Amino acid sequence: MIEKLCIEANQLLPKDVGQALRCCRRQEDWEIAQGVLDQIIENFEIARQEQVPICQDTGMACVFLEIGQDVHITGGALSEAVDEGVRRGYERGYLRKSVVKDPLRRENTGDNTPAMLYTEIVPGTHIKISVVPKGFGSENMSAIRMFKPSHGLSGIKDFILETVEAAGPNPCPPMVVGVGIGGTFDKAALLAKKALIRPIDSSHPDPFYRDLEKEMMEKINELGIGPQGFGGRTTAIGLNIETMPTHIAGMPCAVNISCHVTRHRTEVI
């Protein structure tokens, strides 16, 4: 299953992302930006037809498992099974092996393992598997900051804009922006990553954050960075915010940047 999801996620752009790109193309009135968006749309169509990766950075394989608490897994270690799926998917799908064994000594593992595995125990009898290949051109432009509560909403807004501004042309704009606010240092980063998996045509259920998502999208698209940073309206095609409770003394905020090839594929077994 993970093998299949690795391959499909890299070849098939999620519907919501494709629709957002087409919608932005219609709204874009700047010539050079229109040309870039046309190439981007043509590219993901070629990838689907020829069954080749949309982007050569086929990413680190982030795997999210929501495991029903009534499920009993037998026959070996779960993490090894996930890595074996990634290994097969990246080999059989002709995907790039982009993982090094050690962050400083940098020898390639040769099979794109290990997966970045996240497990969550949920009620039920099923396992929901999401494979999220994450490219590093955009991952490198992400940021996290531990705010004081006194920084308030304006501090968060400035930080989001500052992060997008600093990313500029590097993360292959138009980008998708995932924002995580609350929790602890690590939870905020995880929330930001989860925000990238939520469909970009969806909104936060809380009207306060729904409005903030809309406002920040508009502000980002007034920056003028544009597709590939050549100038234009379309700097972002989506922005999702995920939140959770936090400590009385803190207000962590993480901004995870993704590119126009924001990929994910989910199945339930």
Place this chain on the structure above:
Amino acid sequence: MEKHIRLPLTEETARSLHAGDTVYLTGTIYTSRDAGHKRMCEALEKGQPLPFDPADSVIYYVGPTPAKPGHVIGSAGPTTSGRMDAYAPAMLSVGARGMIGKGARLPQVIEAMKKYSGVYFGATGGAGALLARCIKKSELIAYEDLGAEALRKLYVEDMPLVVIIDSEGRNLYEEGRAAYLKHHTK
């Protein structure tokens, strides 16, 4: 302006290109990214020859996916050029003239481009399947142990590029954005 360019990239041709030009590139180019650049610059420091003749060459910052059977190459879009900034001035100093990538460059790279008449081209980041169609031949020439980062010699036809930074240091990232904002805040 739209221009069709045949390689090698001579000083004269390089100087005729300006930030914002659309360029269709035809000819032989070489691939290299982080690990390949590190090795090439170590070779230069030791006075050893590079795996290819750098004079008037164009280097594409790319680590393609493996080719499917019957394909010349896998997906092959540009990687973020800023990571090669530490090596680019040394490459320019030995004659490499063109760089293909995406994203911002440091001032010292732009200074070296002005000094050696270099050009920085942008290919559309994330358009790996589209760009692969322009690659007609691919040959592994060095550093095979680096996998996706090994050095390849490619023959490309009408590869669609945009001049981001030209040999005078003009920069589309600054000018393009400023022009858009000026037009939309009138």
